[in-house]
Amino acid sequence: MTERPRLVVVDGGARGGWHLLPGVQAHLEVHAFEPDPVACAALVSTRDDMTLRAWPWALDAADGRRTLHLARHPSMSSLLAPDLEAYARHFGRMLDYPAWARAIETVATCEVETIALDTWARQAGVRRVHLLKLDTQGTELDILRGAHGLLGSGDVAVVYCEVSFLPVYRGQALFPEVHRFMRDTGFSLVDCHFHPHRRMGHHLGARYAEPPRWTAVGDAVFAWRPECWDASDRVDLAAAGARVLAHLGQPRTAATWLARHAGLSRRDVDFALAAWTASARRHAALPRRALRWLRRRSA
Template structure:
């Protein structure tokens, strides 16, 4: 029997996937192949970066697309937001320069890294919580947090949704070293989420992926991985039928096939339908072309391709 994913979703009355991308600079995270049934809310306090995101995504045929410039935290108030020289390092928190240098001072890239975290501007923004923003009955299928040290504050600001089991998968940037002042580290985030019924799926550490074709690479044995992305899923006993199917689809998209199979086997989908979803190839031409460039380009060339294409 032949299936089509959109028809399968309709059969089981799955009308939307809700994605929330916090710290959405450069790119939003969602399943490209399901953009027509995707409701996405992005948060980016840096208005220049928010405008770039809007230009990049306003023509994508999402079911709904909202981009907010409020800052998420654990309370409602006016706060100072630090815009760094490299916009991706912008944060509610100040850099801990002493600890930064202690842990990274001998890296050949440190001089440029240090310049990137210099504050260029402090702006006043309104902070709100996830609980404030998302009203009753909203279920978040995928929450991504990349906010340079304030992730635990944001999670604590989502305590109501978390307690009501209304967030399925969380992808959160974490660090084992506090780069920012008063930053929660991985163990803090991990303990908080485990206490709320979440299970750690993976910890994807950041590493240098380029090696020269000839000669020895510098810092060959250096550790580039004090931080990365931790992925959590709500214990499946708290998920209903529809959210199990959606979570299995997203885990397949993220590459966790065994876990996806375990969850989808607990649903009413037929075996053929389960196999169809598990074997669905979430590789758009754009993603394959991007991976091709990553594989063949040296870093300096890839840097400019990213600015143009990604």
């Protein structure tokens, strides 16, 4: 039996390991970038059911060296210094603000090597990336600029990127700038998942409780235009991209890709989506008979 092709994933800001796409872990080839030496070393042992390679660099707009600001809470470390004045201005009324302000404080700095994603892909021989995930505390737009070649040529199918609507770090690009860059590069915004578990403002008691709503941070999903892929590659790329989108909670866009760009019938689309979303424990693939038929038809 022919081995199923792996989904190639680039994880920018990989501290803590890889946790997305739980239903297809065994079929992933993850390239995890983490400039903190301790956190990078820990990545190697986080998973044993998928291919993961840790790269000890910070993704950036260009190759070089930059200062990494290590925060008291490691997950808030960044190549950008925290903007404590803006942080207090926007979040100072939160009940737990003192703890958050302490968490983002810089406790140490170190020099780290940076690399542009275009440079790395060329050196590593990686031609296609099915999912680019970025969570780097404010430098996401810099990383996207360093991947302009990959993005502009359609060699990245889906981008899952943390975005901010209020500044937390000095020089941080906010959502409108990220959205504009992605749109100009040929991507469409599919959705933005906000983080509703944090509520801003004073606690008013149960009688005046407000429902969870969006806050200042979210995860945006951007998708390439499948019609721009070469006809010879479109079926396989659309199927792989749809698989990623389905596991990111975007079955409607995934169905569109399968029907319009991979040529599947409604029955096969329903079958694929049901298989992909049924359970995180199921490592289902696109129906082989459908792909065989599609490849014959497009030959």
